[in-house]
Amino acid sequence: MKNCEYQQIDPRALGTSNTRTSTTLPCGRKNSQRLRRKWEVFPGNNRFYCDGRVMMGRQCGVLPLTIGLIFITSGLFFTFDCPFLVDRLTVFIPVIGGVLFVFVIMTLLQTSFTDPGILPRALPDEAVDIERQIDNSGSASYRPPPRTKEILINDQVVKLKYCFTCKMFRPPRTSHCSMCDNCVERFDHHCPWVGNCVGKRNYRFFYAFIVSLSFLTSFIFGCVITHLTLRSQGVNGIIQAIQDSPASVAELVICFFSIWSILGLSGFHTYLVASNLTTNEDIKGSWSSKRGEESGNPYTYNNIFTNCCVVLCGPIPPSLIDRRGFLPPDDAPQTVTSDTELPPFMSKNDANMCTQGTKELLQSMALSTVIQSTCTPGTPKTAPVTQESLLRTVSITVSPPNRPPSTGCSGHQAQRPIDVSCSQKGNKRSAHHTHKPMLRVSSPPYSLSHSPLILSDGPDMGFIPLN
Amino acid sequence: MSKVKGSPGLCFVEDRRSNNRKRSSSAMAETHSLQDLRQAAVTSKVFVQRDYTSGTICKFQTKFPAELESRMDKQQFEETIQTLNNLYAEAEKLGGRSYLEGCLACLTAYTIFLCMETHYEKVLKKIAKYIQEQNEKIYAPLGLLLTDPIERGLRVVEITIFEDRSIGSR
Numbered sequence: 001m002k003n004c005e006y007q008q009i010d011p012r013a014l015g016t017s018n019t020r021t022s023t024t025l026p027c028g029r030k031n032s033q034r035l036r037r038k039w040e041v042f043p044g045n046n047r048f049y050c051d052g053r054v055m056m057g058r059q060c061g062v063l064p065l066t067i068g069l070i071f072i073t074s075g076l077f078f079t080f081d082c083p084f085l086v087d088r089l090t091v092f093i094p095v096i097g098g099v100l101f102v103f104v105i106m107t108l109l110q111t112s113f114t115d116p117g118i119l120p121r122a123l124p125d126e127a128v129d130i131e132r133q134i135d136n137s138g139s140a141s142y143r144p145p146p147r148t149k150e151i152l153i154n155d156q157v158v159k160l161k162y163c164f165t166c167k168m169f170r171p172p173r174t175s176h177c178s179m180c181d182n183c184v185e186r187f188d189h190h191c192p193w194v195g196n197c198v199g200k201r202n203y204r205f206f207y208a209f210i211v212s213l214s215f216l217t218s219f220i221f222g223c224v225i226t227h228l229t230l231r232s233q234g235v236n237g238i239i240q241a242i243q244d245s246p247a248s249v250a251e252l253v254i255c256f257f258s259i260w261s262i263l264g265l266s267g268f269h270t271y272l273v274a275s276n277l278t279t280n281e282d283i284k285g286s287w288s289s290k291r292g293e294e295s296g297n298p299y300t301y302n303n304i305f306t307n308c309c310v311v312l313c314g315p316i317p318p319s320l321i322d323r324r325g326f327l328p329p330d331d332a333p334q335t336v337t338s339d340t341e342l343p344p345f346m347s348k349n350d351a352n353m354c355t356q357g358t359k360e361l362l363q364s365m366a367l368s369t370v371i372q373s374t375c376t377p378g379t380p381k382t383a384p385v386t387q388e389s390l391l392r393t394v395s396i397t398v399s400p401p402n403r404p405p406s407t408g409c410s411g412h413q414a415q416r417p418i419d420v421s422c423s424q425k426g427n428k429r430s431a432h433h434t435h436k437p438m439l440r441v442s443s444p445p446y447s448l449s450h451s452p453l454i455l456s457d458g459p460d461m462g463f464i465p466l467n
Numbered sequence: 468m469s470k471v472k473g474s475p476g477l478c479f480v481e482d483r484r485s486n487n488r489k490r491s492s493s494a495m496a497e498t499h500s501l502q503d504l505r506q507a508a509v510t511s512k513v514f515v516q517r518d519y520t521s522g523t524i525c526k527f528q529t530k531f532p533a534e535l536e537s538r539m540d541k542q543q544f545e546e547t548i549q550t551l552n553n554l555y556a557e558a559e560k561l562g563g564r565s566y567l568e569g570c571l572a573c574l575t576a577y578t579i580f581l582c583m584e585t586h587y588e589k590v591l592k593k594i595a596k597y598i599q600e601q602n603e604k605i606y607a608p609l610g611l612l613l614t615d616p617i618e619r620g621l622r623v624v625e626i627t628i629f630e631d632r633s634i635g636s637r
Contacts, residue, residue, distance in 0.1 A: 106576040120620035313569025
């Protein structure tokens, strides 16, 4: 497969790794004349569409499923329930439903396609400077690459970790997402249902999405119950009502399962917003009193209203990665890439990988459990492994999307061979596991315990695990 | 010709926000000292790191780096950094205006960002102008160049130190 990938490299993409410059292909000369945009050489695992205007995580996860479910349920509702309810009740029912539906879809797309707050990787000069500072300060002592720094925030000691991939000390509340291979500011979690990380810049979209989705599902659920009740009040009874409108039953089932999880998730995130916490911090218990010490969240304003305003209505910083900026024509990109990166552009290979990946997804959903231990050895803190790793598997094995949007945009992505090998290893390893994950997946993954969400402060593959 | 490591920094500064930069780059070209910095060789770079003691807001350390001691005045440096910090604080300020912007955005399902520039972006433009001004007036004559932190993902303020020689002679 590696040979296949190499042959299918888009010649325009050459020049990202320093060894392959214009000398290898005649097209390389053209490369230096056409100014390339920075998204084309972005080192993380992200996809870019519409010439860098739209971005998302590399594996779209189950975003198509999310969109499909929403469309199908809403479509059935508008087609089968609304006519009856408009006759019997009021015309506002489809209007309200329509408004909610549009709001849900828009916030979902914004969550998926917005940069979550990715920090660009440190340039080599900076990395060298930091290394020098670390060596000088002597905080290394006996430990090999030291890589933590303690600072005081609001009289609270906070440890800053050094990110080996991005070659910098992570700002507070920043975490490295192993799915997307990026450090994300105010990292909340990586959501496979949305196909992107949820971080500082898109958290409010995510929150608006889950809240509006809970309203939508509750609304549809209520309307369908009303519909069936009204229908069954006739002489025929409930059985006849169901036979007259079978789609309603499908909607009932979907909504019933969704409501529990989505409402629970909304409630949980409302709590997080009110206390200015992230999912990451809450699950790890960063600010809970450990060891009998008095520690609180140093970022909270100690006022629910202020916290809500800050998190949801605060200013959105612009994207730091400047996807549409131009690269200087005479330079290979100076970003620090991790050692395992191969030429990132294999657009033709996507189609080949796609069907394979989908099959793998279905297989892995049926079989897999503990992928995490296979792929990232030595991760110190892990949430409930089975549920988390299930979703990791879902994310790892799902291939690139079928095709880029047909409006003439071209999709590019960065393929990471490690992910492929992980999924293969995962499939082999997981062959003997039970069907418990299968049950997990068939119902919406969100639960009150919020454990299926992906956390990612784990160490990067191939590097020394951090404590 | 010596490897002009300084030029990528300059190019980034020029290519980013290309609309603004097209106008300003011509202004920069007219300034004699900045133009000459292109030909100068880079001695080293100093990185002013972020200061997180007040939380996650964007703030840079005002500690005067040792490498600049021979080149410039401590007071001036601190003033520059402090002004930058104040500008970033203004961008991230939580007040009636930002809440209004946030609420309005929520009501329009965040589509308003497609047409409107956020307050933060406006302040970033102000910052870019300020840095360019500082470079032209103060830093370039001393053989130094400030790089806009946004080019470095708001991680550091990069100060490039060029070879100290009479710049006009080249």
